Amino acid sequence: MIASQLLTQDELALLFEGDQNQPMYVYQDTVPAELQVLKNNCVAIDPRDENVKMLIARMYxxxxxxxxxxxxxxxxQVGFNRRLFLVKRFDKANEPFEFFLNPQIIWYSSLLQQGEEGCLSIENRYEAVYRSMTIQLTYFDLEGNQYQEVVEGYTAVIMQHEYDHLNGILFTDRIVEQAQREYEDATIETPLVYEV
Ligand SMILES: [Zn+2]
Known part of the structure; x- marks a missing residue:
């Protein structure tokens, strides 16, 4: 179990600053103080903290x-070093955004996929990154219930990108790291056709 904490006074001040119906400012890697926040390891969030709903609404x-x-x-990316992200579910009907509190990726497939990524915190940079094809993750809802899910494809790519943010890792860090490694092309076998 992750030790959760209520939002601090400083975090509440940031959350309720200005017009709450407006989007929040997105931290940029070009601003040193903001990059520092992006590079921090994030701490768990208390799912039952009443103010978390507002944070989710503003992030949405x-x-x-x-x-x-x-x-x-x-x-x-909006200034909270907290373990929370929102992801567009391309793997679900109508592609809704969903939030994930205190997510943990507990399994990564060794089979990878490579796709172009960009980041709201890194302007005008889009580059290919290797990510696992499939992941298994756990997360909490606002009542403190824990869920476990297997996700694959593009939605899994987004989740891995966002999960990295919670550990202070940007996709540009992944590009540097992956440039040092060699990757083998997988041979995908043609599915068998069963006759019935
Ligand atoms: Zn990003």
């Missing part, structure tokens, strides 16, 4: 904000 407003919309956002 931010990630769906017109021209600057994204497919996922993590709490450190």
């Amino acid at each position: 407003k931010t990630v769906t904000d017109g021209d600057r919309a994204g497919v996922g956002i993590a709490a450190p």
Whole structure:
């Protein structure tokens, strides 16, 4: 069990600053003080903290904000070093955004996929990153119930990108790390056709 903490006074001040119906400012890697927040390891959040709903609502407003919309956002990107992210579920009907409190990726497939990534905190950079094809994760809802799910494909890519944010890792860090490694192409066998 992760030790959870209520939002601090400083965090509440940031959360309730300005017009709460407006998107929040997204921290940028080009600003040293903001990069520091992006590089921090995040701490657990108390799912039953009443203020968490507002944080989720404001992050949703931010990630769906017109021209600057994204497919996922993590709490450190709006200044909260907390274990929370929102992800657009391309693997579900109507592709809803869902939030994940205190997520933990407990299994990564060794089979990888490579796709272009960008980040709301890194302007004008889009590059290919290797990610696991399939992951298994656990997370909590606002009542403190824990769930476990297996996710694959593009939605799994977004989750791995956002999960990295909670550990202070940016996709540009992954590019540097992956440049040192060699990858083998997998041979995907043609599915068998069963005659019935
Ligand atoms: Zn990002």
